[in-house]
Amino acid sequence: MEIKKVFNNNVVLAENEKQMEMVVMGRGLAFQKKTGDWIDPAGIEKTFVLERQGISEKIADLLKETSDQYLGLADKIISYAKTALNNKLDDYLYVALTDHLSFAISRHKQGFHLPNALLWEIRKFYKEEFKVGLKALKIIAAETGIQLPEDEAGFITIHLVNSQFPGKGMEPMAEITGMISHILNIVKYHYQMELNETTVSYERFLTHLRFFALRLTRKDSKIYEEEADFFFEQVKTKYAKAFQCSGKIALYIQQTYNRRLSCDEKIYLTLHIQRVTNRQE
Template identity: 40%
Template sequence: MKIKRALNNNAAIATNHDGVDVLVMGPGVTFGKKTGDLIDIAKVEKTLFLKNKEAMNKFTDLVIDVPMDQIEISERIINLAKMKLGKKLNEIVYVNLTDHIHMAVKRAKDGILLSNPLKWDVARFYADEFAVGQKAVEVINDSQSVNLSDDEAAFIAIHFINAESENGAEQNQAYEITKIIKACENIVKDYFHTEFDEQSLNYYRFITHLKFFAQRVLQGKHYDDEDDTDLLETLEHRYAKPYSCSKQIKQYISENYDFTITSSELLYLTVHISRLVKNL
């Protein structure tokens, strides 16, 4: 491999034997070398190629300032997330998570620990991602001699929630989605003066519906709306309280997100709420 651009003594963009530009990293891998020189393969500890050109360019810029051990921590955590979540992750997570870890460690060493007001909501609504975040915090604390908390685990979880989306328009919405889920859940709790069994199947179905509902709200999208007027009128009489509660959610969404819930959305909300509170 030949050096195309030396980033620092430990990293470079190099062209491999297939003519593809890859990021190579290793202690002293470019020391004393210049563009066009051959890379000493024995010094290369890691290579990275991201198909997303924008992500690759941003990650390359990041490598200039981020210590090698933090880059390795980020990759370890991403690999863990791939196994734990079983989902394809958008490559931008390499940039976002690495940058986040770098800044979190820097803040912690400066005595600055940020609180996350939605920590426990992220933990409830995205249990698997939060578990990855907790493991990430454990790895970071052990390797960087800092004391990050579950607040940071929730921030890291949000990076993976965002990375689960292939659509750029859907990324970076996890925090707002969590706020909408929490608000809708609280509306139902307040209306029926109750708490929920968070281990129940109906609760799981309700929260899952709210996740996709919140995404549609933020993207300004609706179901392919059909004429559900007759069915909605039936539900209005049969499930009067769940229907009335759904209308409160409709009002909240309208006032806070300038989004009008259609009859189909209202119908599905009513059905899920009626299941959730059927034993009250």
């Protein structure tokens, strides 16, 4: 098996005898190796084939920022999800879930718990995916010794649902697309910048907006009325510019859809806006 690209010492993009590209993992597999070298099959611990073009490059970019341990963990969760769910999962899930696990476990180690304001809807509308999310928590605990809260099962469910979008043919997609487009334009004009659509941060923001828009377009979705708390005030102060932008989005949602965003929803929007714009600024 020939190396096409070295991601790090443990992960490479390779090509087999049938000229099929695949991501290959193994401890020290690519140590002191370069493009064109051959891999010892005995050192291969995990192989997975990616059908969608461009995903390997996104994995390479992601592994510059995070440990390949999370890619292996994401692969175990995705392998289980593929057996539990009937719908096909998009290859980008490897990137999205790896990134999320890295972020979630890092937050947990810092003692920072992010409540999931959408957990009620997630349990109700995506029961099978949520079961996989709960199983994912057990996999994470077994592999890392870290027990993440149930809120994280909901976040993982969001990624599973989003991964099935290409084949779902969902009825409100036109309305959802319009809402997302308007929100992205609000962010662009507020910051006077074009967002880099090739980054993982942008993809993460888009994932949140898709689920956010889907929830708002549902007639039976629950409306939250939480009061502002200490965390809300912290985010409002620390990320003032992003918070102002989320306020513009809240006004657009209220005027267009007659829906008032909760404090939690404003927090999530602010954090995502801060992350996607801060890296470019």
